[in-house]
Amino acid sequence: MARTGRPRGFDRDAALDAAMHLFWEHGFEPTTLNMLKEAMGGISPTSFYAAFGSKEALFREVVERYRVTHGSVTDILRDESLPPREVVETCLRRSVAMQTDVSHPIGCLVTQAATNCGPENQFAAEVLSAERRANFEAIFKQVERDIASGHTPPDTDAHAVATLFSTFMVGIATSARDGASREELEKAVSLAMASWSVSPPTEQ
Amino acid sequence: MARTGRPRGFDRDAALDAAMHLFWEHGFEPTTLNMLKEAMGGISPTSFYAAFGSKEALFREVVERYRVTHGSVTDILRDESLPPREVVETCLRRSVAMQTDVSHPIGCLVTQAATNCGPENQFAAEVLSAERRANFEAIFKQVERDIASGHTPPDTDAHAVATLFSTFMVGIATSARDGASREELEKAVSLAMASWSVSPPTEQ
DNA sequence: TCCATTCTGTATCGATCGATACTGAAGTAG
């Protein structure tokens, strides 16, 4: 069921990928239509708007794409079968590896692509903040699950533990851009895991 | 030795403060000349440029002002008399208190005011990154000092410990903007301090 | 008084922002 009409003269999927890299590196506002069109192979403004609707619509689509590709390192936070401690540590290690990979922009699109938004572009900041808060909630539930299983002491403040790991995770983006290496960040992850107290062995 | 010429019709110091709040909240690029002039009491563009030179020069001045006012919470990192562990913990607690204080924009100007910069404004990103890297180095030296004094085990990876606390510190800004409260962040600080291993008591 | 100096407001600069109007080209369906 091929559609009628003139076929698109460029690869929409590749163009979306190029847009993701630009938004990732520069953020929403500094990425201009000219930069986007150029990165998409020098397409015309007409082609751009026909394919993506608007800069805002493109950004929303890019965020969704990021979430299911590079951003999927946080998917494991929704796992309910693996040990919670392993879930969080794996998520942090995958985040470190991904954000220091030089095959794409350093850092994290969700954490950094809409930090500086004018009042007319608050939607972008809110889209990304919602993603980050969802990750915090997922970490929080993992800690609660570890308390329920008895591996974490019952008097542990799950919210505080989640705040610690969530704060560390969003900090990785800035540290990576400031030059922190994957190796050093991995070691920092190892140290951070020690903050999550373990229940004493049961006497039996 | 009063200067000759017509006196300035507005408070330059108050105007600089207003500019700091705008850059703090929105970042360098989204803060427009119109916003700045308005916040400075509706001064004319001529007055603005006569007083501050350019938007870039104003930003550099704002960063310096932030550093000696709200940003001074990190000054303690240069202290060489207090116990290093106390230095780092105090810095983190002061950062949390400052960044969650609603009497000014949430978060940290140094960490967040130049995250999204176009290629023509990279100077802003570099100015702030240099500040952050200096803070990392200061933390690193504190850890080394604690090793030298014997309070931290000699086989400790000082760089990894510094990366952990530096990463957590820059993460506070994002967490605070995402809604984390001072209380929860303070508890997270307490947990994080447990990552810094302590030398076993000497047998004597 | 007269000048030099410094700050003032108005009007506007060229460049760029995101977005569109209009016309033509390239495909399918009948």
Add this chain to the structure above:
DNA sequence: CTACTTCAGTATCGATCGATACAGAATGGA
């Protein structure tokens, strides 16, 4: 072939960006 649909390129829109030209007003020094 014609009709219809979809995408293409050129030219340009109004708004806003940071920054300036110009002439006038307010001060101190001589």
